[in-house]
Amino acid sequence: xxxxxxxxxxxxxxxxxxxxxxxxxxxxxxxxxxxxxxxxxxxxxxxxxxxxxxxxxxxxxxxxxxxxxxxxxxxxxxxxxxxxxxxxxxxxxxxxxxxxxxxxxxxxxxxxxxxxxxxxxxxxxxxxxxxxxxxxx
Numbered sequence: 001x002x003x004x005x006x007x008x009x010x011x012x013x014x015x016x017x018x019x020x021x022x023x024x025x026x027x028x029x030x031x032x033x034x035x036x037x038x039x040x041x042x043x044x045x046x047x048x049x050x051x052x053x054x055x056x057x058x059x060x061x062x063x064x065x066x067x068x069x070x071x072x073x074x075x076x077x078x079x080x081x082x083x084x085x086x087x088x089x090x091x092x093x094x095x096x097x098x099x100x101x102x103x104x105x106x107x108x109x110x111x112x113x114x115x116x117x118x119x120x121x122x123x124x125x126x127x128x129x130x131x132x133x134x135x136x137x
Contacts, residue, residue, distance in 0.1 A: 001013070005053045011025045022049070022051075032058055033058060036056045039052045057089070060089075060134045061087045063132055065129045065132045066085045067082060080099065080123075082129070084098065084112060098110060106125070
């Protein structure tokens with residue numbers, strides 16, 4: 001019997017006595033995905049068998065601005081600071097702190113990359129976040 005990954009690469013080949021279980025290799029890794037198991041049961045081998053790894057895509061589940069602050073110091077020395085919290089489908093949470101110098105009352109936006117997705121944040125002249133959304137590439 002033979003174990004394969006998603007790309008068709010052989011992970012492990014083994015000879016198993018009739019009626020006995022096979023032993024799986026270590027869980028294969030695939031960038032941007034979570035390994036979720038094998039496509040075929042191999043607990044009772046009765047002949048040649050091909051087993052392929054199954055994966056689930058990791059995607060951006062949600063994004064939110066968790067803090068937003070503009071420090072008005074006058075002129076071009078104003079500072080905009082905000083934190084974006086991004087939760088992936090596998091439960092992983094990333095936090096990005098962003099700071100930049102802005103002119104007083106300036107509206108704007110910022111885009112952050114997360115693999116195949118982007119998180120877009122937009123704010124208005126009143127220091128209020130008007131949009132925080134996930135966009136696919």
